[in-house]
Amino acid sequence: MSITVADVMSVMEDAFPVRLAEEWDRVGLVAGDPQAKVSKIGFAVDPCEATVTEALERGADMLITHHPLYLRGTSTVAATTAKGSWVHKLIKNDIALYAAHTNADAAPTGSAVALGSLLQLENMRPLSPNPNQPKLGIGRVGELPMTMSVYELAQRLHGLLPHTEPGVLVGGDPEKIVRTVALSPGSGDSFLHTANEAGADVYICADLRHHPATDHLWGGGCALIGLTHFASEWPVLPAMERAITVKRDVETYISTLVTDPWTLRL
Numbered sequence: 001m002s003i004t005v006a007d008v009m010s011v012m013e014d015a016f017p018v019r020l021a022e023e024w025d026r027v028g029l030v031a032g033d034p035q036a037k038v039s040k041i042g043f044a045v046d047p048c049e050a051t052v053t054e055a056l057e058r059g060a061d062m063l064i065t066h067h068p069l070y071l072r073g074t075s076t077v078a079a080t081t082a083k084g085s086w087v088h089k090l091i092k093n094d095i096a097l098y099a100a101h102t103n104a105d106a107a108p109t110g111s112a113v114a115l116g117s118l119l120q121l122e123n124m125r126p127l128s129p130n131p132n133q134p135k136l137g138i139g140r141v142g143e144l145p146m147t148m149s150v151y152e153l154a155q156r157l158h159g160l161l162p163h164t165e166p167g168v169l170v171g172g173d174p175e176k177i178v179r180t181v182a183l184s185p186g187s188g189d190s191f192l193h194t195a196n197e198a199g200a201d202v203y204i205c206a207d208l209r210h211h212p213a214t215d216h217l218w219g220g221g222c223a224l225i226g227l228t229h230f231a232s233e234w235p236v237l238p239a240m241e242r243a244i245t246v247k248r249d250v251e252t253y254i255s256t257l258v259t260d261p262w263t264l265r266l
Contacts, residue, residue: 003248005096006034008041008062012100015243016110020136021103026068031087032096038062041244043237044255045230047097051255052086056093058253063090064240066111066233068099104236105138106130109243111185111236112140115204118160118235119153119181120145127182128194139184139191141198150176150202150223157204161231164260171213172223178202182222185232192216206232230260 009029021027030047042060044051047069055063069083077084090097104110116124119142127139148156151174158168181202182195188205189212195203200222206229213224237254245252 002037002039003250004034005029005032005036005038005062005098007248008038008064008244008250009034009098011244011247012064012098012240016100016104016107016240018103020106020130021101025102026071026073027099027101027103030069030097030099031090032062032094032098036061036094036096038096038250040251040253041241042253042255043240044257044259045233045237046259047086047099048259049082049086050257050259052089052095052097054255054257055095056089060095060253062096062098064098064100064244066099066101066104066236066240068101069097071101100240102138104240105186106136108136109239111233111239112138112183114235114239115183115185115232116140116142116181119156121181127184127191127198139182139188139194141180141182141195141200143180144178147177147179150174150178150225153178153181153202154225157225157227161227162234162256162258164228164231164258164262165265166228166260166262167265169208169226170224171208171217171226172202172221174223176201176223178223185227185236186229189213192221196221204232228260228262230258 038061047065121142124142126137129137178201182200183204187207202223204225
């Protein structure tokens with residue numbers, strides 16, 4: 001039985017409701033015909049030349065990404081622009097593009113839960129609960145099944161996540177023993193205080209800026225583990241794939257292309 005782009009959208013929006021997206025976000029169908037048939041779906045963190053080309057080469061009818069293509073809006077999709085050229089390539093090859101971003105972050109099976117599950121965290125609850133639905137929200141806090149040092153936890157993350165050139169950074173005492181972990185995949189320095197209030201021994205996130213990080217550590221805050229934005233959010237892709245394959249018989253793949261912007265460390 002064939003399925004359509006609209007069918008896939010319905011499954012995605014059941015698992016990652018659009019209403020959970022932040023007001024500033026731009027989620028949903030970016031390009032494509034809802035009535036078009038779908039037999040193969042690709043999943044990637046970023047919509048970019050590499051993942052669009054991969055979708056074409058692998059015969060995908062739909063590309064689902066975590067990050068939206070036009071998060072900050074645009075007035076043109078001309079092929080003379082980088083993003084416009086990708087839109088043209090998608091349309092010419094009948095490949096739909098769909099994004100699930102902050103709605104996938106806040107959902108019960110979203111990016112934070114996915115990262116926490118890699119670490120086998122127990123008793124996971126939102127780091128920043130939704131005031132209307134306390135079981136939902138951004139980030140997660142949970143307990144490790146077995147204590148370990150910050151250094152050991154960082155090593156574990158390094159082995160579990162895709163390799164990126166910047167690697168994994170540690171702030172604070174690397175020998176500190178960790179039981180309670182707070183995490184927020186993607187840019188997370190706005191939740192530094194929240195991680196402390198949650199009683200975390202370590203906070204895992206990405207895009208930590210110098211001043212928020214130093215103020216946090218110098219003020220006695222919990223240890224920090226800094227990942228790249230790409231690596232911290234990559235675990236949501238298998239969660240998205242499962243959401244589809246549990247309900248629909250369709251061929252899928254998860255992109256292993258590293259689309260982190262940093263390609264060399266000296």
